[in-house]
Amino acid sequence: MNIGEIAKRAGVSRSTVSYALSGKRPVxxxxxxxxxxxxxxxxxxxxxxxxxxxEGRTRTLSLVIPPASRRLTDVQLGFVASVVEAAAxxxxxxLLSPSGGDHxxxxxxxxxxxxxxxxxxxxxxxxxxxxxxxxxxSLPFVTIGHVERPGASSWVDVDYAELITRCVHHLADLxxxxxxxxxxxxxxxxxxxxPALRASSGFLTAAGQRGLTAHTVCCPDEPAAGLACFEEIRxxxxxxxxxxxxxxxxxxxxxRALRHAGLDVPGDFSxxxxxxxxxxxxxxxxxxxxxxxxxxxxxxxVDLLVERIADPDAPHRHALLRPDIALRSSTGARHR
Amino acid sequence: MNIGEIAKRAGVSRSTVSYALSGKRPVxxxxxxxxxxxxxxxxxxxxxxxxxxxEGRTRTLSLVIPPASRRLTDVQLGFVASVVEAAAxxxxxxLLSPSGGDHxxxxxxxxxxxxxxxxxxxxxxxxxxxxxxxxxxSLPFVTIGHVERPGASSWVDVDYAELITRCVHHLADLxxxxxxxxxxxxxxxxxxxxPALRASSGFLTAAGQRGLTAHTVCCPDEPAAGLACFEEIRxxxxxxxxxxxxxxxxxxxxxRALRHAGLDVPGDFSxxxxxxxxxxxxxxxxxxxxxxxxxxxxxxxVDLLVERIADPDAPHRHALLRPDIALRSSTGARHR
DNA sequence: GCCCTCCGTCCAACCGGTTCGACAGACCTC
DNA sequence: GAGGTCTGTCGAACCGGTTGGACGGAGGGC
Numbered sequence: 001m002n003i004g005e006i007a008k009r010a011g012v013s014r015s016t017v018s019y020a021l022s023g024k025r026p027v028x029x030x031x032x033x034x035x036x037x038x039x040x041x042x043x044x045x046x047x048x049x050x051x052x053x054x055e056g057r058t059r060t061l062s063l064v065i066p067p068a069s070r071r072l073t074d075v076q077l078g079f080v081a082s083v084v085e086a087a088a089x090x091x092x093x094x095l096l097s098p099s100g101g102d103h104x105x106x107x108x109x110x111x112x113x114x115x116x117x118x119x120x121x122x123x124x125x126x127x128x129x130x131x132x133x134x135x136x137x138s139l140p141f142v143t144i145g146h147v148e149r150p151g152a153s154s155w156v157d158v159d160y161a162e163l164i165t166r167c168v169h170h171l172a173d174l175x176x177x178x179x180x181x182x183x184x185x186x187x188x189x190x191x192x193x194x195p196a197l198r199a200s201s202g203f204l205t206a207a208g209q210r211g212l213t214a215h216t217v218c219c220p221d222e223p224a225a226g227l228a229c230f231e232e233i234r235x236x237x238x239x240x241x242x243x244x245x246x247x248x249x250x251x252x253x254x255x256r257a258l259r260h261a262g263l264d265v266p267g268d269f270s271x272x273x274x275x276x277x278x279x280x281x282x283x284x285x286x287x288x289x290x291x292x293x294x295x296x297x298x299x300x301x302v303d304l305l306v307e308r309i310a311d312p313d314a315p316h317r318h319a320l321l322r323p324d325i326a327l328r329s330s331t332g333a334r335h336r
Numbered sequence: 337m338n339i340g341e342i343a344k345r346a347g348v349s350r351s352t353v354s355y356a357l358s359g360k361r362p363v364x365x366x367x368x369x370x371x372x373x374x375x376x377x378x379x380x381x382x383x384x385x386x387x388x389x390x391e392g393r394t395r396t397l398s399l400v401i402p403p404a405s406r407r408l409t410d411v412q413l414g415f416v417a418s419v420v421e422a423a424a425x426x427x428x429x430x431l432l433s434p435s436g437g438d439h440x441x442x443x444x445x446x447x448x449x450x451x452x453x454x455x456x457x458x459x460x461x462x463x464x465x466x467x468x469x470x471x472x473x474s475l476p477f478v479t480i481g482h483v484e485r486p487g488a489s490s491w492v493d494v495d496y497a498e499l500i501t502r503c504v505h506h507l508a509d510l511x512x513x514x515x516x517x518x519x520x521x522x523x524x525x526x527x528x529x530x531p532a533l534r535a536s537s538g539f540l541t542a543a544g545q546r547g548l549t550a551h552t553v554c555c556p557d558e559p560a561a562g563l564a565c566f567e568e569i570r571x572x573x574x575x576x577x578x579x580x581x582x583x584x585x586x587x588x589x590x591x592r593a594l595r596h597a598g599l600d601v602p603g604d605f606s607x608x609x610x611x612x613x614x615x616x617x618x619x620x621x622x623x624x625x626x627x628x629x630x631x632x633x634x635x636x637x638v639d640l641l642v643e644r645i646a647d648p649d650a651p652h653r654h655a656l657l658r659p660d661i662a663l664r665s666s667t668g669a670r671h672r
Numbered sequence: 673g674c675c676c677t678c679c680g681t682c683c684a685a686c687c688g689g690t691t692c693g694a695c696a697g698a699c700c701t702c
Numbered sequence: 703g704a705g706g707t708c709t710g711t712c713g714a715a716c717c718g719g720t721t722g723g724a725c726g727g728a729g730g731g732c
Contacts, residue, residue: 002687002688002689003688003689003690004688004689012711012712013711013712013713014688014689014690014712014713015690015691015692015711015712015713015714016710016711016712018689018690018691019690019691019710019711022690024690024691025691025709025710025711026709026710027710027711028709028710028711031710031711043448045444045445045448045449046449046688046689047389047449047450047687047688047689048394048445048449048450048451049385049388049389049394049450049451049687049688049689050385050389050687050688050689050690050717051688051689051690052385052689052717053383053385053386053389053687053688053689053690053716053717053718053719054688054689054690054691054716054717055689055690055717056717058384058385060431063432065417065420067421072413072417077408077413080416080432081401081408084401084432084434085403085434088434088441088442091441091445093431093432093433093442093445093446093451094431094432095396095429095430095431095432096399096416096420096429096430096431096432097420097429098420098421098424105424105427106424106429108381109381109384109427109429110429112379112381113381113382113383113384114383114384114385115384115385115429223617223618224617252618252620253618255620256620259595259620281559281560282559282588282589284588284591284592284595338717338718338719339718339719339720340718340719348681348682349681349682349683350682350683350718350719350720351681351682351683351684351720351721352680352681352682354719354720354721355680355681355720355721358720360720360721361679361680361681361721362679362680363680363681364679364680364681367680367681382718382719383717383718383719385717385718385719386687386717386718386719386720387718387719387720388687388719389686389687389688389689389717389718389719389720390686390687390718390719390720390721391687391719391720392687
């Protein structure tokens, strides 16, 4: 059942049906009614592939995710769900493409087969080859996270350096003198993962300004690693009284380690950082932390992308978000 | 840059290029080499929409997910990632379509616009309208979870009734006499969500067989609810010494409630159930539980779907998985 | 040398839409 | 009543692939 069938039954030409549907040229009321009746009766819907071919656009976005093997964090999952949601408000579909590892076939297929109108990249490295690939292919894209040259593309990100700085000041104001940053994994840092690097430098700079003694550790994205990591911290720097973290996956392990060490939060030890809000609230006690506004970021990313698709030559835009630190109950005055 | 351009530069007709690419007819070695050179030089890749239109298939699957507002559980997330992964091994792309709430436009668009070759449905209700819709549209589909009439479609599921039964026997063997099932939310049960209903009936039947006193409660999919729910259990049935659960989201709250009540696991209280393996291991202590094999299920679902797409008239097949209970450390002998 | 086969290639139709230019007829104007 | 505009519709080209039938030429059998 195609547009020709509808045209035949309504006694008009194919183009008239097309115009009736798109409204791009006027159609008499009587004809429109006849056409709509036939369409309703037959349950006709235009074939998406044919339309995409003719229009030169697919009404589809690609969301490039890290491969499943590397488990997604809560923040990342928030992005996926929210991007799909935001795209739906523009009547766009979302194609999920793994990239990295041996999954670059999917990425290539999507990029080069004109399968989508635009791409949203997440888990961006400071110098990301996929960005170069998309630029070369001149396919509109927006990144969640940003590469080193901030003017080179459209992006949305949270200002990790600034948020971590605020965390440090918050702890300093509470009297803490020895603090530690629990970062993401070694591998990510080595690969040039922006948030990890920006968090680290923001942390050290702010600690320096306030005259604090600061240490940083990398911790694999797993609960068990969080436990081991904290025990190492206690062993190497027993004087530390507060931690800042951006490693969500390590939180359960961290929690267990704290209990195991008999430390009360925030009585004996304070914790803060940049964390998905939902996760911060399920910590015990709820974490004082900057919540990553995944939903807002996803919405912004999709809006930026839609804009770029409409006008690929417009200047790049970006949004650097700095959500307030939500004061919950995991930080307190130092009294050891 | 299209197939005509390649043909021109290689000095052959468009069809020859097509045949060289698909291998559906023999092409002389010399011609093939010339064509491949031009293709490599220009970085040509066939336009996916045009190919889809001509071939009548899109090489794309749709994965229908619950809307983002209803947060995805860990098990569900495992499905999404694993389905994408499994589809990639068949060189298929995955379109993510929210359904339910006000997102049925996406579902309709995908189903009726011939946008995909097949659909994977998750979060199936015992009597799911989407199943009927897909049948009517005669679009191949596979469900993760199964509707009431098991022969009506192809599906893969875990045998919740059986697994919960095993959990009950396990607890009974340990001497527990009063147990409770912490189920998913009221709404899901009311909507006819299969796992919740099958878990419940399996639980009650098994408890009856073993002569145990059994209670069931529904608990919203949130940590806070888990806490409240456990406190209610302690209040209403203080004699209960063990819980079985399929509610992952409630686990953190449950954990907090146990600590708050000063209960040692498994010394004072045992917990088991059907849970994503990763989550079971991040509980403290690690949960003795049947791990939902999300990866295997996703792989099976994709395989079944690919099979159905190839031969839509083949009889329906299904897989009902019964993973062993992984013995960890959250269950012990009753001694109160 | 003739006929048949087979191999490699080409032409043209087709998939199902969109869109541009043309045009018939109604209506207005002078 | 001739000429001009406006409205609604149609025909045909086009998007970029795939595919079936036709066809020319090389090679083999007689």
